[in-house]
Amino acid sequence: MALALQQLINGLTLGAVYGLIAIGYTMVYGIIGMINFAHGDIYMVSAFIAVTGFTLLAALGVSSVPLALLVVLVVSVLFTSVYGWAVERTAYRPLRGSTRLAPLISAIGMSIFLQNMVQLTQGARVKPIAPVLIGGFDLLTIDDFTVHLAYSQVLIILVTVALMLAFTFVINRTSFGRQQRACEQDRTMTALLGIDVDRTISFTFMLGAMLAAVAGVLVTVYYGVVDFYIGFVVGIKAFTAAVFGGIGSLPGAMLGAILNGLIEAFWVAYLPPEYKDVATFAILILVLMFRPSGLLGRPEVEKV
């Protein structure tokens, strides 16, 4: 019972991180219909910026944790959004309007490029940082097992909820959100109505990169270690989450991510942990067999 509660907390934390990244996948898919394989690496770049940021602030003698967190979050979000923009501008925009496979290959190339660039410039070794946020609450104790809720977990869940609310507002209420949704439905028509489609797509990439950047900083705080390979695994998990919930659907991405996090956490607790990735994918395949367009996705209607 206590273990289940603990894994519920861990699973939700993991799910929140996946969700922040999954939104980037699902938004990009919604607007230009491509899998942005480099998105996981954008998250990895942000985690490295966070490592540098925290180390730099510690060297400068900033001891206030909230201040350090805020500064690193802002700096990382800014720099990472430039990365998101540059990736779209160099690798995807020239391929707009060509075959469906071309941007996919270009994205895989970009993913390889970013991974190796970070490996070259920041080193191939695992980077551990000094713990930023220590401690937590002991919720309850059953049979010598204490359910622990770390401050970093509270931070992750709170930040994710806040960002989701803000994000829903941006998409539903602002003029950028309207443009973004219009581009998703029909790019040609949107362009005819005088909306700069290229700019909207650029913003979408930047927004996705910003959310991934927040996830990168939060994970750095939570786990305290970073290496150049983390983007691949987390990226695949987040993409699975986006497909799970129905790609193109924002609430679906969040739902899929939370389910993914919970499945992983509970599998690790009760079943052989080596097979946790198998479980994620096997459940994904099962779900897709019965609901071919994901949990919340609308089935595609094809007209001839």
Place this chain on the structure above:
Amino acid sequence: MRVVVAQHAPSLRERLKDAAAVACVALLLGVPMIGLTTVDQGGALHVATRWPVLAIFVTLCFIGRLLARFGLDRLQLRRRSRPAAVSALRGTGALTAWVGWSCLGVALALPVIFSDNRYVVDTATTVLIYVMLGWGLNVVVGLAGLLNLGYAAFYAVGAYAYALLSTQFGWGFWQALPVAGAFAAGFGLLLGWPTLRLRGDYLAIVTLGFGEITRVILINWTDLSNGPNGIASIPRPTFFGLPFKPDGDTPTFASFFGIEFSPLHRIIFLYYLILALAMLTNLFVSRLRKLPVGRAWEAIREDEIACQALGINVTNVKLSAFAISAMLGGCAGVFFAARQGFISPESFTFNESAIVLAIVVLGGTGSQLGVVLASLVLVLLPELGRDFADYRMLLFGAAMILIMIWRPGGILAKREPTLRYRALSRDGGGP
């Protein structure tokens, strides 16, 4: 969405402004990655700065953009002043055939020319493995138009099938080849069956998941696969029962033919073996394309709903594409295991699937010769880059992007129509 480009040549001022903008972006990108880094000193991280390197990087971006823009503009101007390229439509089929035959000629002559250069023959063997994998994946991606991101799984199934059959049951290469191929085809059916209702990117993620599942199982099911340590001392293929050994109780290749033993014999034999397997694959696939099932693959790629309306059983057609592609991948895996003599799950990561897919797409989906050219590029590029080993994967990624931008349809973008009206009316069959 193509906007008509303004006809006037940009002034120097505009060019400088454009390059300055690029340099600004480069500065923003470079500060956190190149300008700053963390180094491990006595167990704790410290920040180190590399401002001179960053300055060089930004300057290079500025100059590079200026020159590239200038060159591209000149090129565009020249292209625009030339009449439309009608000649491109004429006689490319004959040219493709000519290039294909001369490639085969070079491939046949290569071990004779470089008979004392082990490295060249080895690299050529690697190229041919990728050619065979590319042709196999081409059935699913190029012909049937289904995206498969987990092709390495079938490659792994073939390799492990041979490794286990040979080390545990003492099977030979030639006995194991069809069995392992059939086994991989079975896996293809296993994957294809639940995923056929899915389309496009859902299929992509499921195949990716399948590839990862296969790898994770190979790592963790130690009783079967010996886990991450892999399977070693896999028997090498023999020349019709004659092993490639210095000497032994039974006649060896060298003693049978009365020549002096040389380790190169096996390498050259392996080279011709994979060449034969690859050519067999090519023949098999190009024959299949002329059968009803091959026509159906291409028809499904073009329009699935129309196929259903015409009474084609889409499920069976897709399943056959999956199974045949998996079988070819499995056969390539058998050869890989026999050549290396050692396999581990490390060889069958997502990167492998991505490289094979990149070969198919870079070559021009559906083009057989394109696969050859793309494997040459993608295998030789990292090999040539060995001198600056640290940068080779970086350049590999950049090259993938650049080739895609340069030719979005692949190196050989022209899609060969399999049915030609004239050929059809002349002899009633395909060309």
